[in-house]
Amino acid sequence: MDSETKKALLQGKLEHGLYKVGDGGLCKLSALASSPTSSTCLLHSCNSNKSSLWHCRLGHPSISIVNKVLSSCRLPYEVNSHVCSVCQMAKSHRLPFALSESRASAPLHLVHSDCAPQAGINGARYFALFVDDFYRFSWLYLLHSKDQLLSAFIQFKTMAEKQLESPIKILQTDGGGEFQAVDNLLTAHGIIHRVSCPYTSQQNGRVERKHRHVVETGLPLLAQSSMHMVFWPFAFQSVVYLINRLPTSTLANISPYEILYKQVPQYNLLRVFGCACFPCLRPFNANKLAYRSALSTFLGYDTKYKGYLCLNMQT
Structure with a gap:
């Protein structure tokens, strides 16, 4: 009975303490289900030999596993191709992405x-x-x-x-x-x-x-x-x-x-990152007695000036 409308949903005959529901009642139950896929496996006849039912009974394994189990047990079954919507909802995953080999046709097009x-x-x-x-x-x-x-x-x-x-x-x-x-x-x-x-x-x-x-x-x-x-x-x-x-x-x-x-890059100008270097500091000296260089660390290549980036370890 529906708790809201108080209308009878199913009728059955009482036999030995259980209500027996006919095939017509099962059809009504299927129509009342919230999702057509939620009761698909439950409404199959107990005598059905379709592989889709065995797919549900065995816990939704792959069709190859179902066929292997039924063949090894010598159980009669009817092979039918179907797409299990339950598996689609619960086991869905994205397909692998193919490596893109495309290339833009001109500079800055992409x-x-x-x-x-x-x-x-x-x-x-x-x-x-x-x-x-x-x-x-x-x-x-x-x-x-x-x-x-x-x-x-x-x-x-x-x-x-x-x-x-x-x-x-x-x-x-x-x-x-x-x-x-x-x-x-x-x-x-x-x-x-x-x-x-x-x-x-x-x-x-x-x-x-x-x-x-x-x-x-x-x-x-x-x-x-x-x-x-x-x-x-x-x-x-x-x-x-x-x-x-x-x-x-x-x-x-x-x-x-x-x-x-x-043009080919000038590889002879490359230096090891982090290596010790001694840049010429003489033009920056305030007096003649100042050291003309200092131990520094090579930090890379300047994009604005035609020179290297160096870190003076003493400062």
Whole structure:
């Protein structure tokens, strides 16, 4: 009986202390179920030999397991192809993502970007990566806060479009809130903002893999030099500098630098990160008796000046 309407839902004949419900009553019970799939297995006839019923009886294993069990026990059963909705609801999982082999047809037609947190020296707490899909060239910007992502993108856009002589057409990012700040700018310049689905970082895989590459190469640089983790901004900037100059199988074993600038990188100018160095300090001396150099630590390559970054250990 329905507790709200007080109407009889099923009727049955009392036999030996139990109510016997006919087939018509079972059909009514099926119609009253909250979900058509919730009672599918329960309403099968006890004499049914369909493999779908055995699939329910055995706890929803794969059809190959059901066939193996029934064959080994020599139980009669009827093979029927069906999709178990219960398994779809309870065991659903995403299919593996195929590795994308596509490549943009021209520079800056597609730019991948990602922003990651990491506390470091000089107030840097985040870094933003931009990767051109055509050249596979990477740019790294240090940020004091996520609010600086907009200004970093403006700097990158101005520099990249000027150097590569091509406008940015598509920006691929994840769904991070920091990228919402650039939406108005993208709309104003006609740039398509392509966002990966929630919890699906694989759709932004190109820059995610580049992010991992930077971190997994930057940590060894810090380890070999026994430097504190707060110096990660210098290590990561050096890593991006090196990655852009290393051959990659994606570009037929040619470096992104060579593809972009049409010349081989000057490898003879590279130095070991964290090594001891003695920069010439004579032009900066206040008097003639001051030392002309000081023991320093090599921190990488300056993008503005034609020189190296060195840390004076005495200061």
